[in-house]
Amino acid sequence: MGGVTPTHLKLSFIDWLLFLQQIALFDQKKxxxxxxxxxxxxxxxxxxxxxxxxxxxxxxIFQSVWISFYEWDGLGEAQWVGLANYIELFDDxxxxxxxxxxxxxxxxxxxxxxxxxxxxxxxxQIVFGIRFYKSLFFFPFVISQVVVGLIFAxxxxxxxxxxxxxxxxLGLEPIAILSDEELxxxxxxxxxxxxxxxxxxxxYLTGLSNVSKDLMEAARLDxxxxxxxxxxxxLPQLRPATFISVVxxxxxxxxxxxxxxxxxxxxxxxxxxxxxxxxxxxxLSEYGFRLGYGSAIATVLFFIMLIYISYFLWRLYKNExxx
Amino acid sequence: xFPKPINTFSPKYQLIxxxxxxxxxIIWLLPLIAIFLTSVRSAADINTGNVFGxxxxxxxxxxxxxxxxxxxxxxxxxxxxxxxxPTVILSVSxxxxxxxxxxxxxxxxxxxxxxxxxxxxxxxxxxxMIPVRDMSVSTGLxxxxxxxxxxHAAFQTGFCTFFMRNFIxxxxxxxxxxxxxxxxxxxxxxxxIVLPLVRPALAALAVLIFTFVWNDFFWATVLTQGESVxxxxxxxxxxxxxxxxxxxxxxxxxxxxxxxxxxxxxxxxKHFIAGLTLGSVKQ
Numbered sequence: 234m235g236g237v238t239p240t241h242l243k244l245s246f247i248d249w250l251l252f253l254q255q256i257a258l259f260d261q262k263k264x265x266x267x268x269x270x271x272x273x274x275x276x277x278x279x280x281x282x283x284x285x286x287x288x289x290x291x292x293x294i295f296q297s298v299w300i301s302f303y304e305w306d307g308l309g310e311a312q313w314v315g316l317a318n319y320i321e322l323f324d325d326x327x328x329x330x331x332x333x334x335x336x337x338x339x340x341x342x343x344x345x346x347x348x349x350x351x352x353x354x355x356x357x358q359i360v361f362g363i364r365f366y367k368s369l370f371f372f373p374f375v376i377s378q379v380v381v382g383l384i385f386a387x388x389x390x391x392x393x394x395x396x397x398x399x400x401x402x403l404g405l406e407p408i409a410i411l412s413d414e415e416l417x418x419x420x421x422x423x424x425x426x427x428x429x430x431x432x433x434x435x436x437y438l439t440g441l442s443n444v445s446k447d448l449m450e451a452a453r454l455d456x457x458x459x460x461x462x463x464x465x466x467x468l469p470q471l472r473p474a475t476f477i478s479v480v481x482x483x484x485x486x487x488x489x490x491x492x493x494x495x496x497x498x499x500x501x502x503x504x505x506x507x508x509x510x511x512x513x514x515x516x517l518s519e520y521g522f523r524l525g526y527g528s529a530i531a532t533v534l535f536f537i538m539l540i541y542i543s544y545f546l547w548r549l550y551k552n553e554x555x556x
Numbered sequence: 557x558f559p560k561p562i563n564t565f566s567p568k569y570q571l572i573x574x575x576x577x578x579x580x581x582i583i584w585l586l587p588l589i590a591i592f593l594t595s596v597r598s599a600a601d602i603n604t605g606n607v608f609g610x611x612x613x614x615x616x617x618x619x620x621x622x623x624x625x626x627x628x629x630x631x632x633x634x635x636x637x638x639x640x641x642p643t644v645i646l647s648v649s650x651x652x653x654x655x656x657x658x659x660x661x662x663x664x665x666x667x668x669x670x671x672x673x674x675x676x677x678x679x680x681x682x683x684x685m686i687p688v689r690d691m692s693v694s695t696g697l698x699x700x701x702x703x704x705x706x707x708h709a710a711f712q713t714g715f716c717t718f719f720m721r722n723f724i725x726x727x728x729x730x731x732x733x734x735x736x737x738x739x740x741x742x743x744x745x746x747x748x749i750v751l752p753l754v755r756p757a758l759a760a761l762a763v764l765i766f767t768f769v770w771n772d773f774f775w776a777t778v779l780t781q782g783e784s785v786x787x788x789x790x791x792x793x794x795x796x797x798x799x800x801x802x803x804x805x806x807x808x809x810x811x812x813x814x815x816x817x818x819x820x821x822x823x824x825x826k827h828f829i830a831g832l833t834l835g836s837v838k839q
Contacts, residue, residue, distance in 0.1 A: 253742075253743040253746075254741060254743040254744065254747075271661060271742075272663070274657075274661065274742040275657035275658075275660075275661035275663055275666070276657075277742075277743075278653040278654060278656055278657035278746070279653070279654050279657045279658070279669065281650050281653060281654075282650040282651060282653060282654035282673075282713050282717060283654070283669070285650060285706075285709065285710040285713055286672075286673065286676060286710055286713055286714060288691075288710065289684070289688060289706070289707055289710030289711060290676045290679070290684065290710060290711060290714065291672070291676065292687070293683070293684040293686075293687035293688050293691075294679065294683050294684065296686075296687035297683045297684065297685075297686060297687055298683075300686055300687070307690075354558070354559055355580070357558065357559065358559075358561065358562045358573065359561060359562070359563070360562060360563075360570075360573065360574060360577070366577060366581060368821070368822065368825055369581055369584075369585065370581065370584060371821070372585065372588065372818065372821075373587075373588075375767055375814075375817045375818050375820075375821045376588075376771075376814045376817065376818065377770070377771035377773065377789050377813055377814065377817075378771065378773065379771075379773050379789045379790075379792055379793060379810075379813070380591075380792065380810040380811075380813055380814050381587075383591075383792070383796060383806065383807075383810055384587040384588070384590070384591050384807075384810070385587065387590075387591075387594075387803065388587065388590070395586075395590060427587070435829060435832060436832065439829060439832075441558065444558060449558060458560070462558065463558065463559075466558075467558045484678055487680060488680055488681070490681070490682075490773075490774050491773045491774065494773070494777075494793075495773075495793065508682075509680060509681070509682050512682040512685070513682065513685070513774075513777075513778075516685065516686060517685075517689075517778065524686050527682075527685075527686065528686055530682070531680065531682040531683045531685065531686075532683065534680045534682055534683070535679060535680055535682075535683040538678065538679060538680050541678070542675045542678045542679070545674070545675075545678065546671050546674065546675060549671070549674065550667075550671075553667065
């Protein structure tokens with residue numbers, strides 16, 4: 234492939250358009266009238282995207298599920314073992330720890346939604362420089378999770394981290410959160426919440442700017458204010474923002490990989506592992522190249538995710554039907 | 557407007573709000589401020605345990621030039637750009653075409669295909685990891701820039717198509733219809749009628765995908781080996797292992813990694829937020 238440069242890609246894009254035009258002209262010449270033209274045309278436009286997506290996304294899903302029925306080290310001959318990998322999962326305590334941690338992630342991560350709403354409400358004012366404030370609040374979301382993980386790992390450092398300072402100034406013994414089997418997952422989730430809250434906040438801020446003024450005025454005339462106003466008048470209008478916040482947060486929680494990899498590599502003793510990282514560890518790290526077993530873990534994660542994806546698609550479908 | 561506008565409150569509350577606002581901001585950004593301060597302190601500070609206190613010296617230029625001189629940070633940053641920019645162009649182009657088809661034409665496969673693109677965007681990376689890595693190894697794309705570009709472009713096509721389809725669907729259909737009645741070919745309708753109209757969406761999408769791909773860490777670890785084609789995210793990790801306890805250098809590198817997406821966000825803020833909400837809130 235060599236170096237793919239932007240100019241190459243641009244060129245090929247325009248080439249493709251010219252090609253489409255040629256086809257369209259060809260169609261006209263052969264006097265295939267509009268009906269047929271409209272039957273084939275969408276496929277010319279769709280073909281490149283479908284090809285890419287098929288090769289890199291759709292087919293690999295099936296391959297992964299298929300590999301999960303094999304015992305394979307990636308080099309030698311793969312051996313068909315049927316459901317053995319899945320049966321092994323049942324007795325694998327690391328798998329259960331990871332699954333449990335994913336559940337904790339899921340539940341605690343969802344706090345990003347109300348906290349994001351709270352900050353959005355706090356910032357939804359018109360004072361001097363508020364736009365600047367809003368964008369600074371949004372910062373954590375734009376930064377790589379690798380950087381966020383590093384920062385928080387330093388924060389938690391029991392020798393010179395900021396948290397140790399706080400503990401010492403309160404007269405307490407500093408806790409090494411990241412080497413404590415009980416606390417480590419909570420420590421990582423806390424770090425992960427930082428960018429996630431920023432994400433939810435921005436969704437709510439945009440939602441708030443679209444809240445109907447008339448409804449608010451009417452409610453105010455009826456004497457609604459404060460929490461009542463929020464619950465009965467504002468939140469129903471923010472439903473799309475809430476929905477998407479929940480979706481991206483759930484997906485984010487189940488996808489959590491970067492933070493765990495950077496902050497603890499799943500340790501100590503696998504206590505902060507999550508399915509995404511455990512899968513990587515079994516399949517590709519120095520702990521062994523068990524690709525079949527790794528695929529089985531990935532398949533489990535995939536099916537958990539599929540629940541949320543189906544829910545999302547179902548909502549999308551309902552919206553499409555109404556439109 | 558909710559909550560009640562602050563200027564309807566008494567001056568006392570207004571003042572409190574204006575004082576609280578910067579304080580909350582500082583607490584919110586404390587991790588970033590801390591890492592910035594760390595990136596300008598001296599090695600002596602770190603060794604004596606002054607990691608979060610006020611730096612004894614400000615070595616902004618020294619530390620940042622050191623990280624570029626002593627490590628491969630420049631190479632990592634260059635790789636990140638070489639991966640991210642072609643990915644953005646490729647995936648947005650593919651999605652433009654596909655989104656147009658899914659939005660404008662009525663055919664049986666339109667909705668199912670749309671759903672497949674959307675669903676693909678949400679799946680866990682791990683389910684793709686082994687086959688994609690295998691395929692990259694066998695086609696010689698493993699440990700190359702183009703290997704990473706092709707994968708990211710393919711994966712991001714899901715989200716981009718979702719986004720473009722919704723945007724194009726919201727355009728007035730009469731424009732396309734009148735083009736057809738005039739006998740304009742479908743490719744020309746796309747090129748001369750639709751493409752100019754979706755320009756704002758292209759900008760929004762480009763900024764978003766830039767951030768997503770720039771910040772990728774997982775695929776950088778799975779699809780590369782060694783240093784030559786690593787992007788900055790994976791690079792920082794190896795720097796972190798290399799420079800144990802040289803936190804001032806690692807944090808300088810981390811901030812370098814954060815600058816491009818942050819700058820992108822600041823310059824194109826309007827587009828960025830429009831992108832996030834168009835692709836999401838307006839499902």
